[in-house]
Amino acid sequence: MTPLFFGLGNRRLFGLYTPARPAANGAARAALLCAPLGQEYLCAHRSMRQLGLQLSSCGYDVLRFDYFGTGDSSGDFLQADLSGWEEDIATAIDELKDTSGARRVVLVGMRLGAALAARVAVKRPRDLQALVLWDPVVAGTEYLHELLSFGSGETPSAAPTRQRAAGIGGGHEVLGFPLNARMEDSLAELDLVALVPSLPERSLIAVTQPTPSYPAVVEAVAKRPESAIVCERLGGLPAWLNDEDTGAGAVPINVLQRITQWLTP
Amino acid sequence: MADALREPKELALLLGPRKSMVGVLTPGAKVAESAASAKPMVVLLNAGIIHRVGPNRLHVALARQLAAREFDVLRFDLSGIGDSAPRDDALQPFESALADIREVLDGMESTRGVQRFILIGLCSGADQALIASERDARVVALGLLDPSIPRTRGYFLRHWGRRMLSPRTWRNVLMGKHAVWRRIAEGGSRSARAREAVAAAPLTLESPAVRAALETAYRQVIERRVKILAVFAGSAGREYRLNYRAQMLDAFPTIDFANCLRIEFFRDVDHTFSGEQDRALLLSTIEDWFGSGAAGSWESSMKETGP
Numbered sequence: 236m237t238p239l240f241f242g243l244g245n246r247r248l249f250g251l252y253t254p255a256r257p258a259a260n261g262a263a264r265a266a267l268l269c270a271p272l273g274q275e276y277l278c279a280h281r282s283m284r285q286l287g288l289q290l291s292s293c294g295y296d297v298l299r300f301d302y303f304g305t306g307d308s309s310g311d312f313l314q315a316d317l318s319g320w321e322e323d324i325a326t327a328i329d330e331l332k333d334t335s336g337a338r339r340v341v342l343v344g345m346r347l348g349a350a351l352a353a354r355v356a357v358k359r360p361r362d363l364q365a366l367v368l369w370d371p372v373v374a375g376t377e378y379l380h381e382l383l384s385f386g387s388g389e390t391p392s393a394a395p396t397r398q399r400a401a402g403i404g405g406g407h408e409v410l411g412f413p414l415n416a417r418m419e420d421s422l423a424e425l426d427l428v429a430l431v432p433s434l435p436e437r438s439l440i441a442v443t444q445p446t447p448s449y450p451a452v453v454e455a456v457a458k459r460p461e462s463a464i465v466c467e468r469l470g471g472l473p474a475w476l477n478d479e480d481t482g483a484g485a486v487p488i489n490v491l492q493r494i495t496q497w498l499t500p
Numbered sequence: 501m502a503d504a505l506r507e508p509k510e511l512a513l514l515l516g517p518r519k520s521m522v523g524v525l526t527p528g529a530k531v532a533e534s535a536a537s538a539k540p541m542v543v544l545l546n547a548g549i550i551h552r553v554g555p556n557r558l559h560v561a562l563a564r565q566l567a568a569r570e571f572d573v574l575r576f577d578l579s580g581i582g583d584s585a586p587r588d589d590a591l592q593p594f595e596s597a598l599a600d601i602r603e604v605l606d607g608m609e610s611t612r613g614v615q616r617f618i619l620i621g622l623c624s625g626a627d628q629a630l631i632a633s634e635r636d637a638r639v640v641a642l643g644l645l646d647p648s649i650p651r652t653r654g655y656f657l658r659h660w661g662r663r664m665l666s667p668r669t670w671r672n673v674l675m676g677k678h679a680v681w682r683r684i685a686e687g688g689s690r691s692a693r694a695r696e697a698v699a700a701a702p703l704t705l706e707s708p709a710v711r712a713a714l715e716t717a718y719r720q721v722i723e724r725r726v727k728i729l730a731v732f733a734g735s736a737g738r739e740y741r742l743n744y745r746a747q748m749l750d751a752f753p754t755i756d757f758a759n760c761l762r763i764e765f766f767r768d769v770d771h772t773f774s775g776e777q778d779r780a781l782l783l784s785t786i787e788d789w790f791g792s793g794a795a796g797s798w799e800s801s802m803k804e805t806g807p
Contacts, residue, residue, distance in 0.1 A: 236583065238512035238522045249512065249524070251583055280551050284583060306553050307524050307560065309507050397775075411556040411774030482550040482772065 241300075241330045248323055249307035250300035252334060253291040264364075265337035266295040266498070267327055269348030273412035274385070275475035276305060278484030279345055282474035286343065286491050293499040296335035300327045313404060313413055317351065317421045324355045328362050339364040341498055346475050347372050350425050357433040366438040367494055368427075370473070373448040375425030381446075382409045431455035431464075438464045439497050443471045443490060469493055508567045515576055516603045522583040523576030523604070524552065528567030540616035540640050541608055542566050544575040545601070545625035547645075547772065551582025554622070555772035558779060562620070565783055569790055572614070576604060594628070601632045609638070616640045620786075621647075623771065633726055634717040641727040643786060646771055648714070649732075650705045651741050652750040658743050705741060715752050722760050729789045731782060734767035762789060 242248040255264065268283050270276050287297040301308040302323045304315035324342070331340055341364050344352030349371030356366045372378040383396050397408045404415030414422075428451045440456070442449055445468065456464045471487030472478065478485045508527050515521040544559045546552060552575040553560050563573035577584035578600045580593075587596050601619070608614040617636075619629035620643035627648050633639035663669050672678040703710050721728070732742050742748075745765035749757065764785050769778040 236522070236585075238514065238524070238583070240510065240512055247509070249510075251522070274556075277550060277553075277555070280582065281549075306557070307510070307512075309510075312557070399776075408776050411772075411776060411779065413776050482548055482555060 242323070242326050245309070246303050246319075246323070246326075247309040248300050248303065248326065250298050250327065250330065251287070252331075253287050253297040253299075254335075255294045255296050256291050257294075263335050263337040264295045264341070265331050265335040265339075266290045266297050266341040266343055267324070267331050268297065268299045269324055269342060269344035269352045270299070270301070270306075271346035271348050271475050272305070273382075273414075274410040274477070275346055275484075276301075277482060278477055279475040281483055282486045282491065283345065285486055285488075286494065289491055289495045290343075290498065293495055295341070295498070296331065296337065298327060298331040298334070313415055316418065317425075320351055321355050321358075324351055325359065328355070328359065332362070337364075341365045341367065343367040343369065343494065344371065345369040347378070347422075347425075350375075350378075350427060353427060353430050353434060356435055356438075357430055360435060363435045364437070365498065366435045367498070368438065368440045369490065369494065370442055370444055370475070371427055371440065371452075372425055373427045373446060373452055375423040377446055377448050378425065379419060379422055382414070383407055385410050428452055428455050432459065434462075434464060436462050436464070438462075439494070440464070440466045441469055441490060441493060442467065443469050443487065444473050465497070467493070507564060510563075513574075513576075515607055516579075516600065517607075518585075518588070520585040520587075521576050521579060521600060521604065522552070523574055524563075526563040526567040526573040526575075528570045528572055530570060538614070538616075539571050540618045541612075541614045542571050542573040542618045542620060543601075543604065543608075544573065545597075545619060545621035545628055546578050546581050547622035547625050549581055552577045556774050556779060558622070558773060558782070561779070561783060562786065565787060566790065569787070571618075571790070572612075574604070574608065594631075597624075597628045598632050598635065601628065602636060605636065605638055618643065621645065622773075630714075630717050630721070634720045637724060639721075639726060642721065642729070643789070644728060644730045645773070645782070646733050646742075647730060648705050649742050649748050650711050650714070650751045652747055654750050655741070655743055655747055711751075715755065718752055718757075719755050722755060722757055725760060728757070728761045729764070729786065730761065731764045731785060732766070733769040733771050733773060733778075734765060735770055 237252045239250050239252060240247045241250055268287055270283055271279050283299055287299050291297050302315065302320040304310040304312040328340055332338070339362055342352040342356055349368035352366065353368060353371065356363050385396060399406050399408055399413060399415065404417065406413065406415040406419045431452060440452060453466045456466050469490050471490045472485035474484045474487055476484055511525045511527065513523045513525055515523045544563065547555055559575045563575055566573050578597050580586040591599055605617055615638060617639050618641040619633055619639055621629040622645035626644040626646060629642050629644060630647060633642055669678065730748055734743060745763055748763060766778065766781065769775065773779050773782045
């Protein structure tokens with residue numbers, strides 16, 4: 236595993252590159268993992284790491300990375316926006332292709348990372364070998380509602396959701412992460428169902444915690460019978476939620492195995 | 501974007517003799533004329549099992565803030581946490597953490613010539629920082645964020661006082677739900693099963709052996725004139741076992757912390773300082789500690805402990 240910074244000077248992104256093990260024979264295969272946001276990013280870190288290790292042991296060169304303003308990457312969370320994060324995914328795709336020698340990559344995203352990965356996949360179809368959406372954010376308004384209901388008292392060590400003053404960008408503070416009004420507005424526009432007609436032919440939508448809007452995705456996929464898009468309901472705990480108040484999430488092994496299996500038939 | 505342009509160019513590192521620990525160095529220090537005149541390196545330890553960025557990215561913000569004060573700051577993942585591989589020996593978790601810390605400091609000394617360190621840790625990271633500094637004279641200062649402190653008489657007076665003043669307690673007593681009724685039904689004292697449970701309980705912070713180990717550690721570092729900033733989060737409540745500012749002093753009454761210790765107690769702040777404003781308060785407190793003669797303190801500390 237090699238930690239590195241990549242990207243432009245004023246938008247340096249932190250990544251962890253794990254080469255295929257053992258070294259892959261034949262055409263190089265590469266997977267880019269797209270993390271969720273905020274507290275979900277912290278909780279999901281263990282699962283994303285384990286998924287990366289599993290994929291590398293199955294012959295994938297794997298790159299995990301932090302979006303601008305998150306994790307170890309440069310910038311401040313409040314300076315970030317969704318379009319910038321989509322550009323970060325595109326930058327990471329280029330970095331991974333360059334490092335691994337793969338002509339096309341697999342994108343694997345969780346939650347908001349899945350929603351962003353889907354948008355990038357639609358824009359850069361020639362770079363995509365396959366797309367995996369792990370409990371994707373389906374409808375932005377639903378996601379926002381979910382975020383704002385966090386910190387409502389169930390977790391004693393978590394800060395309550397608070398309204399942020401208009402003078403500092405408005406919006407809300409969600410479990411200690413500031414979501415300004417501009418970010419909330421752009422999150423509210425997320426709509427996975429509208430993207431389904433343009434998703435790559437080879438896509439897996441793996442869901443452990445279906446939201447009310449999930450059936451609309453299944454319905455939209457059913458309208459593309461010619462495609463190889465798969466919607467699967469899996470058991471398993473939500474990797475992105477605080478497990479036992481440790482600050483980290485569960486690692487649902489069955490989900491990791493299913494994604495790895497689907498990508499290595 | 502202007503802020504991003506001002507950010508120091510951080511370095512991604514693999515640390516330890518097996519290059520198995522992942523870290524990020526935020527450079528802040530100017531090149532010193534000699535190792536002895538250089539500022540200490542700040543090392544941030546994991547908070548529990550949260551990876552090196554810290555809860556709500558606290559460690560990233562802290563690293564960049566202290567780098568602006570010209571300190572080199574290293575954040576890294578202990579073995580088996582975050583992105584670091586587990587150790588290949590059979591050390592118990594706490595000893596494993598201490599071995600990791602020693603190896604990382606050794607590495608920074610051998611590759612970068614750093615001779616003095618400031619350890620900062622939250623929760624388990626605070627406890628590891630204390631014990632690591634007890635064993636390592638290169639540590640000249642400690643930032644302990646919600647470290648483990650045994651409960652004291654003062655703690656229990658406040659704890660039970662609040663309970664007695666709580667309408668909920670009296671409502672439960674009147675409705676027959678309070679534990680006192682069960683105690684009375686069992687003969688006015690703890691049941692045999694409860695007594696057995698207490699006797700068989702694992703070590704706690706109040707166990708004599710644990711208290712003695714902590715006292716020894718604090719005594720050792722204070723004798724070395726290690727500067728300590730101890731920040732406590734009050735609303736952590738029972739779980740983290742501290743409910744008043746002077747509890748640390750009362751818990752170790754035989755230690756003369758003299759002017760080496762600064763205590764801050766934020767009554768309404770949670771254990772991981774997760775609120776945006778709480779985090780800002782913590783960062784400004786640490787900045788103030790570094791700034792209020794802190795640079796001079798590091799130099800005087802070096803003079804006091806030097807040859």
